[in-house]
Amino acid sequence: MLNSHKTVLLIDDNDVDLKINSKIIKISNFFEEIVTCLSADEALNYLQQTLNNDGKLPDFILLDIQMPDMDGFEFLEVYKNLPKRLTGNCTIAMLSSTLDFGDIKRAEASQHVVKLLKKPLLPKELAEVLKKHLPS
Amino acid sequence: MSAPNVRVLYIDDEENNLQAFKASFRRQYEIYTAISAAEGLKVLQNISIQVILADQKMPGTTGVEFFKSITDTYPDPIRILLTGYTDIEALADAINHGDIYRYITKPWNDLELHNSIKNAYDAYKAKIDLRNKVAELEKTNDELNRFIYSISHELRAPLVSSMGIVNLVKMEGLYNSSGEYWSLIETCSNKLDYYIQKTLQYYKNNKTISENTAIDFHKLVPELVELYTYADHETTFSVDIHQNEEFYGDVFRIEVILGNLISNAIKYQKETEVNKRVSVNVNVRREQVEISIIDNGMGILNEHLEKIFTQFFKSKVNQGSGLGLFIVKEALNKINGKITVSSDPAEGTTFKITIPNAK
Numbered sequence: 340m341l342n343s344h345k346t347v348l349l350i351d352d353n354d355v356d357l358k359i360n361s362k363i364i365k366i367s368n369f370f371e372e373i374v375t376c377l378s379a380d381e382a383l384n385y386l387q388q389t390l391n392n393d394g395k396l397p398d399f400i401l402l403d404i405q406m407p408d409m410d411g412f413e414f415l416e417v418y419k420n421l422p423k424r425l426t427g428n429c430t431i432a433m434l435s436s437t438l439d440f441g442d443i444k445r446a447e448a449s450q451h452v453v454k455l456l457k458k459p460l461l462p463k464e465l466a467e468v469l470k471k472h473l474p475s
Numbered sequence: 476m477s478a479p480n481v482r483v484l485y486i487d488d489e490e491n492n493l494q495a496f497k498a499s500f501r502r503q504y505e506i507y508t509a510i511s512a513a514e515g516l517k518v519l520q521n522i523s524i525q526v527i528l529a530d531q532k533m534p535g536t537t538g539v540e541f542f543k544s545i546t547d548t549y550p551d552p553i554r555i556l557l558t559g560y561t562d563i564e565a566l567a568d569a570i571n572h573g574d575i576y577r578y579i580t581k582p583w584n585d586l587e588l589h590n591s592i593k594n595a596y597d598a599y600k601a602k603i604d605l606r607n608k609v610a611e612l613e614k615t616n617d618e619l620n621r622f623i624y625s626i627s628h629e630l631r632a633p634l635v636s637s638m639g640i641v642n643l644v645k646m647e648g649l650y651n652s653s654g655e656y657w658s659l660i661e662t663c664s665n666k667l668d669y670y671i672q673k674t675l676q677y678y679k680n681n682k683t684i685s686e687n688t689a690i691d692f693h694k695l696v697p698e699l700v701e702l703y704t705y706a707d708h709e710t711t712f713s714v715d716i717h718q719n720e721e722f723y724g725d726v727f728r729i730e731v732i733l734g735n736l737i738s739n740a741i742k743y744q745k746e747t748e749v750n751k752r753v754s755v756n757v758n759v760r761r762e763q764v765e766i767s768i769i770d771n772g773m774g775i776l777n778e779h780l781e782k783i784f785t786q787f788f789k790s791k792v793n794q795g796s797g798l799g800l801f802i803v804k805e806a807l808n809k810i811n812g813k814i815t816v817s818s819d820p821a822e823g824t825t826f827k828i829t830i831p832n833a834k
Contacts, residue, residue, distance in 0.1 A: 353632065359639040366646050405628055436635040438627040438675055458632075459639035462646065 344473055346372040348397035350382045350414065351434070352406040360401065360434070360460050367462045369469060370399070379406055379414035386418075386425060396425050399473055401456070404435040404442055411435070415451055430472050432456050432465075480505060481596045482522060486515040486541065487530040487557070492581075496528075499585050504592065512536035512544075519545065524552045526595045530581075531558035531565050539565055542573035550574075551602065553595035557581055623678050631671055638664050673798040676731050680806045687723045687833040692716050692757045692764070699730065700755065703738045710741050710751040718759040723833040728806040733766070735799040736826055740770040742795070743824075748772075760832070767827045774820035783816070 347370040351357045357375045364373055374397065376382035382400075389396055404411040411433055419426065433446045436458040446455040453472045456464055483504045485496050493508040500506060507522060509515035511533065518524065529538035536544070542554050556569050559581040569575040576598060577591045641661045644650050650657050693716050700712050733755075740753040748771060758765045775783060775790070782788045784804040787797035807814055812830040 353636065355633075355636045356639065359636065359643055362643055363639075363646065366643075405632075436628065436632045438631065438672060439624060458635040459642055461642065 344370050344398055344469065346370060346374060346395055346397045346399075348382060348385070348400045349373065349375045350379060350400065350406075350411075351375075351403040352378055353403070356403070356458065363460055363462055364465070367466070369462075369465065379409035379411070379417075382414065383417055386421060390422060390425060397429055399469070400429060400431045401434045401460075402431055402452075404433055404437055404446065412445060412449070415449060419451060426451075432468055432472075434458060434460060481526065481592070482507065482524050483526045483528065483592060484509065484515060484518050484522075484524045484552075485528045486510075486512060486533070486538070488533040489530070492530070500589070500592070503589065512541040515541065516545070519549050519552075524549075525599045526555065526592055527552045528555045528557055528579075528592075531556055531562065531569075532560070537565070539569045539573045539575075542569070542575060546574055551599065553599045553602075555579060555591055555595055557583065619678075620682070623675065623682075626671060627675055631668070634664060634668055634671070638668065670796055670798075673796055673802060676735075676802050677798065677805065680728060680731060680802060680809060683727060685725045685728070685810060688726055690722050690724050690726055690729065692718050692722065692759060695726070695730070696733065696755055696757060699733050699737055703734065703741060707741050710744065710753055713752070713754040714757075715754065716757040716759075718757065720759050720761055720832070721834055722759050722764055724764070724830055725810050725833075728810050729830065731806045732803050732812070732828065732830075733768075735803045736768045736828075739795075739799055740768055740772065740824075743790075744770070744772045761834075763829050763831050765827070765829050767825060769823065769825045771823035774822065774824055775816070775818040776820065777818075780816060780818060784814075 347364060349357055349360055349364075351360070354377060357377065361373050361375055364370055372395070374385065376385055386396070388394070402411045402414060409417075415431070418431075430453055431451050432454045433449075433452050434456045435442065435446075437443065443455060446452055454468050456468065481504045483500070484507045485493060486509045487493055487496075488510060490510065493510070497506055497508065507518045507524065509518055512529075512535065515527075515529070519527075527542075529541055531538040538556050538558070542556070554573060554575045555577045556565075556573070556575050557579050558565060566578060569578060576595050579588060579591060637660070641650075641657060641664065644657055696714055696716060700714060704710065704712065737753070737755070744751045751771065753768065753770045756767045756769075779788075779790065783800050786801040788801075789795050789797040804814065806812075807828065807830070810830060812828055814826060814828045816824065816826050818824040
């Protein structure tokens with residue numbers, strides 16, 4: 340399939356979902372490399388370190404909404420001030436099991452988010468987002 | 476019967492009156508007296524008084540002025556004004572500004588005064604009861620809102636994880652590896668998820684305040700059709716929309732209504748039908764929008780037509796939740812919409828709805 344994308348970063352406090360979604364992405368061969376973080380904080384540390392070491396930055400982020408301490412929306416607030424080298428080349432989709440109208444509206448209104456994907460993640464839906472927003 | 480714990484404050488500049496009042500009522504009430512408005516205020520600061528009687532004609536502050544002065548600081552006690560004169564101006568002032576419950580002329584009649592105090596106390600109790608009930612209700616409401624949010628997330632999240640695992644099992648080609656167990660798990664999970672979603676829709680419909688925004692049916696209807704046909708590719712949809720007018724309405728409820736009807740039209744197809752069809756027609760007018768959803772599905776028996784909008788009514792043919800059309804009807808009620816249905820097991824079912832344009 341589309342295996343020309345490089346790195347994806349998954350951020351989710353739920354380790355079961357992290358496992359499931361990594362596996363789905365792996366089987367579908369969407370990315371060469373999969374990085375997982377169990378909190379927004381861990382993800383920001385990872386991004387900062389990668390920026391400092393001139394490492395391989397993610398091309399795509401799948402971001403959970405409800406997480407303790409720092410939720411997906413709070414992550415975006417910090418993310419948008421990170422260097423353009425990252426934010427200019429990285430696409431974000433949110434991923435949540437939410438049915439809450441407020442959450443859905445907020446995600447759709449956010450400038451940095453191309454799409455709110457619903458859990459469970461379906462390979463077909465992810466493929467569509469990648470095709471539309473991540474030209475290979 | 477008298478309530479022994481009724482605390483009454485009587486303010487009068489004539490000591491004789493205070494004494495007479497005490498003599499008449501000390502057995503029925505817990506009595507506090509004050510010789511001036513200033514003294515009365517001191518009592519209020521220290522004791523939780525339920526009924527206040529004040530003489531109108533006092534040097535310095537009049538009874539009405541005193542009542543006015545405590546409207547914000549002590550709003551709860553019920554006020555009774557006593558006066559020796561039939562002073563129309565004081566009376567008008569008392570009614571208009573003093574929030575006064577009764578107006579009693581001096582010399583008072585013991586029985587009349589007693590009844591007034593008793594009634595005043597009842598009014599006090601009713602006021603406090605109401606306030607407590609409102610506070611309780613607000614708390615319950617708050618809890619319900621939190622509960623709804625937790626259903627929509629905490630309760631659903633692990634279910635959704637299980638559904639994800641089933642997807643993964645399919646991707647790895649293991650779906651048929653354990654007989655039909657995986658497909659049974661999938662059916663159960665989907666059913667539970669469906670119930671959670673319908674329950675949420677029902678509560679949200681009940682609680683959310685109607686908000687009108689501009690609705691573009693050219694955009695909304697195809698989006699909904701796409702959403703519900705995602706898992707079904709057998710049904711051919713034809714969508715016909717005429718919108719030359721601006722339409723304002725409650726987009727949340729309109730989505731709930733159309734979503735349920737579209738998903739029903741897909742769900743209740745004839746299994747043997749080769750050419751499964753649903754057409755959605757929208758006609759926006761100045762006063763209202765008319766929408767019809769027509770399918771060539773299994774139809775609804777005549778004797779069921781009356782019952783389909785009631786909660787938990789289910790057809791025997793296909794296991795529904797008995798919630799979809801009930802929610803449709805509830806949501807339409809909230810936005811003053813109407814629905815009619817006609818059906819024929821040979822031809823299929825037509826739902827027609829009209830929703831007023833809130834422009």
